[in-house]
Amino acid sequence: MIVRIMGEGQVRLDNDHLTELNKLDDELLAEMESGDEEGFRRTLAALLEAVHRLGAPLPDDSLEPSELILPSPEATLEEVREMLSDDGLIPG
Template identity: 80%
Template sequence: MIVRIMGEGQWKLDDSHFAELNKLDDELLEEMEGGDEEGFRRVLGALLDAVRRLGSPLPDDALEPSELILPSPDASLEEVREMLSEDGLIPG
């Protein structure tokens, strides 16, 4: 799967990592629903770090269709809230 982090670029991740990302997405949704800014920052950072750690960055000149689009690390809680579906940032 191809994942885009807004403002950074794209990473190619094996589908086997979906469960780990989905777990972090669920945690992020919980922090947002509770309005916990510190918890939100911590979990958003962990989610983005997992993408960077588990994935292989695509070259800057590559533009592949992204299956997941994640917010930038400095996105506000409100900005991320606008990106969410009822399933979180990661459907499923």
């Protein structure tokens, strides 16, 4: 799976890691619903760190179609809220 982190580029990630990422996505969704800005910041950073740790960055000149788009680390709670689907940021 190709994941784009807005403002950073793309990462190739094995589908095996979706379970771990979905746990963080669920936490992020709960923090957003409760308005927990501090928790939201912490979990967004953990989610993006996990994508970097588990994935392999694609070269900057690579233009692969992204199957998943994640917000930048600086995204606001409102910006991320606009990106959400019913499943959160990560389907499944």
